[in-house]
Amino acid sequence: MNWDIANKNFYRQGLRAFLNVLVTALSIIALIFMLSLLNGFQAQATRNLVSTDVGGGHYRVPGLDILTPTEWEDFTMTVPPVLASLPKTDKAEVLVQQGQLYPNRRLFPVQLRGIEMDQSLLSLPLAGLKLYDDKLRDVIPAVVGVKMARKAHLKKGDTVVLKWRDKGGAVDARDVLIVDVGDIINPRVDDGVVWLRLDHLRTMTDRENEVSWVAVREFLGPVQGFEFHGIELLMSDLLALLRQDRINSKILWGILMVLVCTSVFNTQILNIFKRQKEIGTLMALGMAPGRIVRIFTLEGVLAAFWALVLALFLGVPFFIWFQGVGFDVSHLSEASFPIRETIYPDYQPREILVSVLIVFALIIASAWVPVKKIIRLDPTLALRGRAIT
Amino acid sequence: MIFMRNKIASALVCIYMLVTPCHAEEIDAQKLLEQVDDNLWANTKFITGRLIIDNGRKVRTLVQDSWMEGVDRSYSHYKSPAREKGTKMLKIAGKLWMYTPRTDRKILIAGHLLRQSMMGSDLSYEDMMEDHKLSRSYSATHEGFEELSGTRCAILKLVARDKKTTYQTRKVWISPKRKTVLKEERFAKSGKLLKRIMFKDYEQIGERLFPRTMVFRDMLKENTQTTYKFDVIKFDVEIPKKYFSQSILKR
Structure with a gap:
């Protein structure tokens, strides 16, 4: 009614x-x-x-702050056995260092990011680097993202000078060959980043077996000397x-x-x-x-x-x-x-x-x-x- | 027969000495480097200088007074341009403090910050602070001779004794006669040329020969150079203690 x-x-x-x-x-x-x-x-x-950076979280060297480039060199450590023994599908070792690129003979501060070539945890367009072996030669192969290439006026096949410091602080410089300009969907690992083979970056900086962090598929419990940063913390x-x-x-x-x-x-x-x-x-x-x-x-x-x-x-x-x-x-x-x-x-x-x-x-x-x-x-x-x- | 053989040998030696006099000139590279250091080095120094920074688009001139004591302590006070006026830098051992009147704060420039370009010049703070005796940090070897601006120079290759030295190799062009450096090149570990420094306008100041002008070029950059002109140089001056105290880093 x-x-x-x-x-x-x-x-x-x-x-x-x-x-x-x-x-x-x-x-x-x-x-x-x-x-x-x-x-x-x-x-x-x-x-x-x-898929491009975080994975399931990072085991980082305590104190490392990605927003403080001047301290990256102070926060590297040898990979602990528990992480080193993980299969390549479950971890990606990453070393981050400061560098200076000289495209067109102008200074361009960059982040040198070395990553294992046989890892499959992160999806990055680094196939160009896999064509080279682990021996460091006079010309170092590198990959940059589209955004970085646009900003630094770089293209595939360009050779530019890269300057960096080794572990002791000695300055070093070599020519870098841009073997590929990759389409990286995450600008945070594109803008200002020069991607290198991890073995090359380690040789360049005298940091044998050292990393800034190890990206893993999932939390594996506490690891001596490292601190775990979960996805939420890394995306905070x-x-x-x-x-x-x-x-x-x-x-x-x-x-x-x-x-x-x-x-x-x-x-x-x-x-x-x-x-x-x-x-x-x-x-x-x-x-x-x-x-x-x-x-x-x-x-x-x-x-x-x-x-x-x-x-x-x-x-x-x-x-x-x-x-x-x-x-x-x-x-x-x-x-x-x-x-x-x-x-x-x-x-x-x-x-x-x-x-x-x-x-x-x-x-x-x-x-x-x-x-x-x-x-x-x-x-x-x-x-x-x-x-x- | 023996007499004849000795005569021929003596004649050959004489001919050799006459024909190739320069090959016979022996250079003790390390000793020459020490002599260069002795010429340039003093316990204390006072310098009024101009730092002319040319970045290829614009030229800026900074005027500064500097007081130096040994390898560890130095104090600089910038007098112009207006933007940098009142800026002070104090170096004590491996640390560098910078005071800017605009912020009225002193900042410690340490560690990796020392490797940054100093006020947009071709020198890093580290380069500017560098005041060590080359003969102590490097082992020298003689590589030959070269004519430079009408002066015959011995070329010395310097290899760092310590793996932590910033530039692992250097080349210096030294006049053996005057014990002065005319040119220096600094190399990366790989051997790539990074910096070239020209020492010009040598003048007799007291017992020393000192360059009035130093031209720094970063060889990885294009069209940039930084000229350091010394207008006033005094050696072995008395420096007030307060100049090497952090309390001076204020207005």
Whole structure:
């Protein structure tokens, strides 16, 4: 009975009801889109970092800070047997040192990153280096990423001078041959990085068997002399950024919800103002005020329900289309985000369900708050249309 | 017969000595290096100099006063340009402190920071601080002679005695007559030429011959050079103790 009355009243609202439904539906779509896009961004950034740099975590020399290049030379250690004995699929030994490249005879400070050639834990375009043996010759083979090549004006086949220091501090310099310009999806291991064979870098710097860290597939427990940095720690800056982004998106979503709730609230206020005589008549005929409140609130619930239907109708084709084209974020790689390609939203059913339920609850609340005053309404005044002025 | 053989031998020796006089000139490389060090070295020095930095696009001139004591202690005070005026550098043993009036702070430039370019010049802080006797750090061998700006120079190859020495090999062109260095080249471990220094305008200052101009070139860079001109040089001067104390690093 309540449902029938509410349904009839809702449809009688016409355009007002439709606008409420439309605004709510668009808000639901925007909310799901924002959340899914952030999920997609995080998932893709994590995947790129894990596959090119982080693996399942690093066993690092304690004190090593990748953001302090002047101290890289002080934080290297011999690989402990427990890590050295791991299969090549489960670990990648990495040595990081400072260097100075002289493209076009101009100084360009670089990070020299030596990595094992037979490792398969990290996916990097270093096939060009595998063609060389472990013997260091007059010309050292090196690979740079696309971004680094663009910044330093380098191309495949170029020879440039590289200067570095050995373990004792003696300065050394040789020609470096750019054997390949690799397409590295993570700008953090592209920008300013010169990739070398680990055995070459060790010989160049007199650091036999030394590493800055060992990337592993998974945590293997404590290792003497090394400290473990998990994926979350190694990605902490990015995760903090995403956390901030989520807060920002919540603020935006909050603004949207205020607009939706205001719209519903406003409609309900207008409803009871315009329908005072109807309310008074129902009360005079003996309908309990609580029931009248329920009928009016049900009208709000109907708005939320149809908003959900419309969101499905408009949103599903949009999300399917967007999943095909994605979101171009190539500009982000300039800001060292570990994402260079198009990102695609990652839809989490549980997250969507919770969000929709919150929207539902908010709409019901904003439909109920303005009509609850009906309980205190004087039927005689309501019949004359003077109960609410 | 024996008499005849001795005569021929004596004649051959005489001919050899007349024809190839330069081959007969023996150079004790290490001793020559020590003599060069003795000429340049003093317990204390005071220098007013100009550091002219040409990076290929712009030329900047820094004017500084420097006081040096032995190998371990030196203090420099920059007087111009306006941007660098009041900057002070204090070196004590292996540490270098830099004070800039704009920040009103002193910074310790140690370890790897010493290898950075000093104020955009062709010298690193390490190069600037370097004030050790070459004869102590390097073993010298004589490689030959070469004419340089009209002066006949002995070329000495210097190989570092310690593996930790920054430049493992150097070449110096020394006038054996005047015991002065005219040119120096510094090499990487691989043998690649890194820096070239020309010593010019030698002048008699007291008992020493000292170059008024030193031109540094980073051979890996293009069109850059740093000229160090010494306008005032005084040897064995008395330096107030406060100059080698960190308390001087303030306005």
